[in-house]
Amino acid sequence: MIDSLRIKRICSDPLDYDRQIGKLINHFLRSDYPLKVIKKATIKASKVDRNKLLTYSSKTPHQRIPMVFEFNYKLTKLSRPLVKDFKYLRLDPSIRDLFSDPPLSARRQPPNLRSLLTSSRLPQPPASHGNRTCNKRRCQVCKHIITDVPFIPPGTTTKIRPPPLTCDSSNVVYLLVCTRCDRGNYVGETGSKFRLRFNNHKQTIRDNTQGFTVGQHYNLPGHDLNDLKCILLGSSFTSQQIRRNSETKWVLTLNTHIAGLNRDLGIISDYTFHNRGGFRGGPRGPGPPPFQKILKFFQLHKTKDKALFQ
Numbered sequence: 001m002i003d004s005l006r007i008k009r010i011c012s013d014p015l016d017y018d019r020q021i022g023k024l025i026n027h028f029l030r031s032d033y034p035l036k037v038i039k040k041a042t043i044k045a046s047k048v049d050r051n052k053l054l055t056y057s058s059k060t061p062h063q064r065i066p067m068v069f070e071f072n073y074k075l076t077k078l079s080r081p082l083v084k085d086f087k088y089l090r091l092d093p094s095i096r097d098l099f100s101d102p103p104l105s106a107r108r109q110p111p112n113l114r115s116l117l118t119s120s121r122l123p124q125p126p127a128s129h130g131n132r133t134c135n136k137r138r139c140q141v142c143k144h145i146i147t148d149v150p151f152i153p154p155g156t157t158t159k160i161r162p163p164p165l166t167c168d169s170s171n172v173v174y175l176l177v178c179t180r181c182d183r184g185n186y187v188g189e190t191g192s193k194f195r196l197r198f199n200n201h202k203q204t205i206r207d208n209t210q211g212f213t214v215g216q217h218y219n220l221p222g223h224d225l226n227d228l229k230c231i232l233l234g235s236s237f238t239s240q241q242i243r244r245n246s247e248t249k250w251v252l253t254l255n256t257h258i259a260g261l262n263r264d265l266g267i268i269s270d271y272t273f274h275n276r277g278g279f280r281g282g283p284r285g286p287g288p289p290p291f292q293k294i295l296k297f298f299q300l301h302k303t304k305d306k307a308l309f310q
Helices: 002-010 014-030 035-046 050-054 079-084 086-090 113-117 194-207 213-217 240-254 266-270 291-300
Strands: 066-070 104-108 170-178 186-193 228-234
Touching: 002 014, 002 035, 002 050, 014 035, 079 086, 170 194, 170 240, 186 194, 186 240, 194 213, 194 228, 228 240
Parallel strands: 066 104
Antiparallel strands: 170 186, 170 228
């Protein structure tokens, strides 16, 4: 019926319409459709005025709740009982307001051999390195993520080959960089989705929240949110401690605790180092821990870094 109406709407010449309808009938006959069903649908479509088909009809909005089923010929007669028995739902005062209109019965195509064996998209080879955008319509992080491989953070000489992660990746260590200057590098970590963590950073920038170095930096003269870029350095950590170990290694590698926005050395800040200046409660006040202590710390807390150096 739908195909017949489409042909009638397209064909303005009656002879052309008859020719195309004949092709459609032959196609259905070769597909073993019953002749009675084909004849009934064709006669019904021929009685419809073509001018009515060419007139745009606006859809009336409704609040009907859809009930979606996989198509089955045994369910074709389900719509009528739903409408008939709907009145009993209206008698219950507790749910009366939820069902102002009868539910809408809908069908969807069940899995078939074509959908199980084929795909409408060609398989893409997985990328070995480089962050990627998720390409979701409402994602606000894609325009900030860096996809360059390799990438050299501003103010450093370190080449980074990040793994193939996206905005929706979770359990990650990340780097924020400023495209306006080389003093805006910040290394962080999160166990949740990076998109949520990045939105938190954007909120501190909009509110110019005091006490947050990222938010304060991008409110400096000549800086704004468009200068903020990000890159994911690693993921798939087996524990929070290993993730924080990786964060600290990146802080030391990129020197963001001295020439960037990191206030401390990450997980090392939770420990006390007593020689050559205390650190978090050391006897000589705050100061960076000695390099030998840092090496010993990482020997005790081994970490597997997913990002690759070159």
